[in-house]
Amino acid sequence: MTQKQNLPPKIRVRGLSKSFGRKAVLQGLDLELHQGDSLVIIGGSGSGKSVLLKCMLGLLHPDAGNIEIDGTPADRLIHREREEGRAKIGMLFQNAALFDSLNVWRNVSFGLMQSKGTSARESREIAIAKLASVGLAADVAELYPAELSGGMRKRVGLARAIATEPEILFIDEPTAGLDPIMGHAIDELIVACVEKLGATALTITHDMASARRISKRMAMLYEGKLIWDGPTRTIERSGNPYVDQFINGRPDGPIQGNLAGVD
Amino acid sequence: MGALRSLGRTFLAFLAAVGRLIVFALEALYRTVRPPYYLSHVGRQTIEIGYYSLPVVGLTAIFTGMVLALQSYTGFARFSAESAIPQVVVVTITRELGPVLAGLMVAGRVAAAMAAEIGTMRVTEQIDALTTLYTDPFKYLVAPRLIAGTLVMPVLVLVADIIGVFGGFLVSVYKLGFNGASFLQNTVNALMTQDVVSGLVKAAVFGFIVTLMGCYHGYNSRGGAQGVGKATTNAVVSASILLLCFNYFITELFFAR
Ligand SMILES: Nc1ncnc2c1ncn2[C@@H]1O[C@H](COP(=O)(O)OP(=O)(O)OP(=O)(O)O)[C@@H](O)[C@H]1O
Ligand SMILES: [Mg+2]
Numbered sequence: 001m002t003q004k005q006n007l008p009p010k011i012r013v014r015g016l017s018k019s020f021g022r023k024a025v026l027q028g029l030d031l032e033l034h035q036g037d038s039l040v041i042i043g044g045s046g047s048g049k050s051v052l053l054k055c056m057l058g059l060l061h062p063d064a065g066n067i068e069i070d071g072t073p074a075d076r077l078i079h080r081e082r083e084e085g086r087a088k089i090g091m092l093f094q095n096a097a098l099f100d101s102l103n104v105w106r107n108v109s110f111g112l113m114q115s116k117g118t119s120a121r122e123s124r125e126i127a128i129a130k131l132a133s134v135g136l137a138a139d140v141a142e143l144y145p146a147e148l149s150g151g152m153r154k155r156v157g158l159a160r161a162i163a164t165e166p167e168i169l170f171i172d173e174p175t176a177g178l179d180p181i182m183g184h185a186i187d188e189l190i191v192a193c194v195e196k197l198g199a200t201a202l203t204i205t206h207d208m209a210s211a212r213r214i215s216k217r218m219a220m221l222y223e224g225k226l227i228w229d230g231p232t233r234t235i236e237r238s239g240n241p242y243v244d245q246f247i248n249g250r251p252d253g254p255i256q257g258n259l260a261g262v263d
Numbered sequence: 264m265g266a267l268r269s270l271g272r273t274f275l276a277f278l279a280a281v282g283r284l285i286v287f288a289l290e291a292l293y294r295t296v297r298p299p300y301y302l303s304h305v306g307r308q309t310i311e312i313g314y315y316s317l318p319v320v321g322l323t324a325i326f327t328g329m330v331l332a333l334q335s336y337t338g339f340a341r342f343s344a345e346s347a348i349p350q351v352v353v354v355t356i357t358r359e360l361g362p363v364l365a366g367l368m369v370a371g372r373v374a375a376a377m378a379a380e381i382g383t384m385r386v387t388e389q390i391d392a393l394t395t396l397y398t399d400p401f402k403y404l405v406a407p408r409l410i411a412g413t414l415v416m417p418v419l420v421l422v423a424d425i426i427g428v429f430g431g432f433l434v435s436v437y438k439l440g441f442n443g444a445s446f447l448q449n450t451v452n453a454l455m456t457q458d459v460v461s462g463l464v465k466a467a468v469f470g471f472i473v474t475l476m477g478c479y480h481g482y483n484s485r486g487g488a489q490g491v492g493k494a495t496t497n498a499v500v501s502a503s504i505l506l507l508c509f510n511y512f513i514t515e516l517f518f519a520r
Contacts, residue, residue, distance in 0.1 A: 059391050091395040097388035111396035160396070 008071065010035050010168065010200045011056070015065035017224070018051055025051050027224030028065065038194055038201040040211040040232075042246065043221030044255070049204035050094060052221070053170050056202075057091060069168065090166035090199075094173045096157035098145035104131070104156050105141035111164040130159040134189050151182040158186070162193050169194060171203040175210040187213040208247050220246060222255070287479050294399060295406035304403070308411035312373050312474070313419055319372060320365045324423040327360050328352060328430025336439050348441070349449035352431035357458040358518075361424045363510055366469035369416065370502040374477035377408060378498035381481025382491035390482070405482065408474045416470025417463040424462065461517040468513060469506050476502035 013031040017024070025048035033039055043049050054060040056067055058075040067074040069089070090111075098107050106113075108130050109123035118126070128138045134155040145153060154174065161169060174190055175183035187210050194201045204221075205211050211218060212232060219229040220243050228240045235247060245253030335351045381404055384390050393400045428450060435441040476498045484494035 054391070057391070057395055059394060089395065091392070093388045093392060095387060097392040099389055099392070100383070100387075110398075115397040164396075 007035060009033060010037070010070060011202070012068045013056070013065070014067075016052070016055060016062050016067060017064040018048070018055060018060060018062050024224055026055070026062070029221075029225055031219070031226060031229075033200055033202060035200055036198060037217060038191075038215055039203070039217045039219060040215035041202070041204045041219050041221050041226070042206060042208065042211050043204070044206060044246070047221050048224060049206075049221055050172055053091070053172055053202070053204060057089065057170065088166055089168045089170065090161035090164060092154070092157045092161045092169075092171045092174065094176060096145075096153040098148075098153055098156055098160070100145055102144075103141070104143050104145070104148070107145065107156060108141075108159045108163050110160065115164060126163065127159070130163050131156070133162075133193070134159045135185065150177050151179075151186070154178065154182075154186055155189070158189060158193065162197060165197055167197075167199055169197070169199045169201045171201065173205055173207075174203060174214070175205065175207045180209075183207070183210055184213070190214055208249075283483075284479060287482070288475055291401055291405045291409060291475065291478070294401040295409055297402075299402060301403055301407050304407035305410050308407050309415050311376075312369065312408075312411050312470075313415035316365075316369050316372055316419060317422065319368045320419055320423050321426050323364050323368050324356070324361065324427040325430035325433075327364055328356060328427035328432075329434045331355055331360070331427075332431040332434040332439065336435075345439075346449070348431070348435055348439075349446050350453035352435075353428050353450045353453050354458055356427035356431070357424050357454070357462045358514070359462075359510075361427055362420045362462045362465040362469060363507070365420050365423045365466065366416070366473065366506045366510075367503055369419070369470070370473045370476075370499055370506060373412070374473045374480075374498040374502040375495045377474065377477025378481040378484070378494045379491055381405075381478055382484035382494040385482060385484050386487055386490060400482075405478045408478055409471060412470035412474030413467050414470070416473075417466040420462055420466035421459075424459070457517065461513065464517075465510060465513050468509055472505050472509060473502045476505065 009032040011031070011033040013029060016026050016029040016031075018026040029052065041049060041052070051060060055062050056069070056074055061075060098104075099110065102110065105124050105127035108127035109118065112118045112126060113120075113123050124141070128141055131138065131140060136152065136155055136159070140148075140152065140156075145156070148156065158171075158174075161171075169190075171190060174186050178186065190201070190203070191214060193199070201214075203211075203214050205214075215232045217230065218232045218235050219226045220240075221227075222242055228235075228238050228243045230238065235243065238244065241254050244250075245255050331352050332348055335348045336345055339345050339347060339351075381390075384404070390400045390404070393403055432443070432446055432450075435446050436443045480494040480498035480501070481491075484490045
């Protein structure tokens with residue numbers, strides 16, 4: 001840990017703010033992630049977790065603050081990477097966001113074919129290997145996303161996110177909409193993938209059981225800021241009334257009805 | 264006072280929308296000419312826009328040519344000018360009705376389909392996913408459609424011209440008792456290069472407008488299925504109106520001296 005602290009952080013977010021109209025979603029958020037960290041950010045529905053990830057991916061432009069990934073501003077990174085054909089960030093979207101018009105193996109190998117120009121035959125083989133590593137059989141490869149169940153889509157989305165062997169993995173709601181057993185299986189896959197890739201992972205969720213399984217470190221997003229940040233095993237003793245209420249799911253406490261706290 | 268204010272606000276919103284559209288068009292053009300190029304997508308879109316529009320455009324053209332001959336006949340008979348029918352048919356079809364009607368039909372078919380497809384990709388985050396997988400959505404989605412639309416529309420209009428004149432020929436010869444050979448001779452004599460060229464230039468511009476509106480509304484759609492539905496309607500309506508506007512200005516460019 002001490003050695004890691006001396007390295008520059010993999011991801012550094014400073015004073016990130018983002019509003020939609022008059023609605024302030026992120027309000028000066030700070031975050032640092034080091035190589036190999038696996039952080040889970042928890043927070044209520046609508047608290048801005050997906051917005052945070054989209055800012056980090058350069059898909060949304062923050063109103064203020066900056067995001068650096070390996071010292072490069074995030075919004076520039078996405079273009080530079082594309083030009084260099086370098087695979088750095090993998091993203092699993094909340095609803096998997098598979099390409100409807102492509103079959104499963106073309107979805108999984110899409111990033112490879114685009115960034116490295118891998119041939120179709122080789123891509124298909126790699127895709128089938130990646131599918132196997134998320135527990136899907138080879139015959140799924142020819143199906144189209146519309147023919148998959150929610151859990152299968154999540155797995156395919158994960159296979160697509162890890163296909164380019166990214167250094168950083170962003171995961172939005174790994175277990176949302178899945179049954180507890182499937183959710184558990186996806187969590188284990190994520191942990192295995194992160195370990196195998198040695199990747200830095202940032203997962204966001206409001207599923208506490210899932211968060212505990214995936215993370216080494218947890219943070220809570222509330223009213224546009226991270227109000228608590230620490231090792232997962234200490235979250236029960238956070239001493240923060242907001243965190244306490246959230247992890248125990250109590251209806252009464254400092255967080256009132258509207259979890260987003262804004263509006 | 265309130266009415267004035269809301270009028271002003273509407274006008275400003277309109278200007279902002281035009282500005283956004285122009286920015287989108289320029290950005291699309293800029294990224295279209297820079298590599299990588301997705302040629303297989305251009306091919307697929309060419310088939311989608313060109314080949315699959317043939318039946319619709321062909322039917323539109325043949326009935327338009329037919330009705331044109333019939334109307335001209337009943338109208339011109341009053342001035343004993345029936346012999347002008349071949350000229351009227353060929354000039355009207357090549358200059359105006361061929362490109363405009365083909366453009367409107369393609370707007371209904373293609374702009375709607377594009378707005379729905381790209382709009383669905385937007386609201387299901389597939390466009391965001393493209394970006395995270397090293398792919399520029401403009402080059403992958405928008406550019407092939409713009410290229411295919413601009414290139415294939417003139418071909419489609421050329422086909423429409425031929426079928427339209429053929430429709431006029433059918434009615435003139437089999438219903439109005441014209442001599443087939445002299446109808447064709449008159450048609451050829453009346454045909455000027457400029458008529459056809461202006462029609463094809465219109466076609467290319469219309470192809471660009473229709474695909475641009477499909478892509479623009481799809482790309483900027485918001486908020487689920489309802490948003491996609493709105494994008495589809497807006498794409499067809501705005502493509503049709505813009506097409507008719509540009510039709511006037513191109514005509515003025517070619518023929519107003
Ligand atoms: N493109 C957008 N335009 C306008 N408002 C937006 C947009 N994206 C997000 N928001 C708003 O930002 C807030 C945070 O949204 P976000 O999707 O980040 O929530 P979340 O924390 O991911 O919630 P969930 O756990 O339900 O996924 C919401 O109130 C939402 O209405
Ligand atoms: Mg979310």
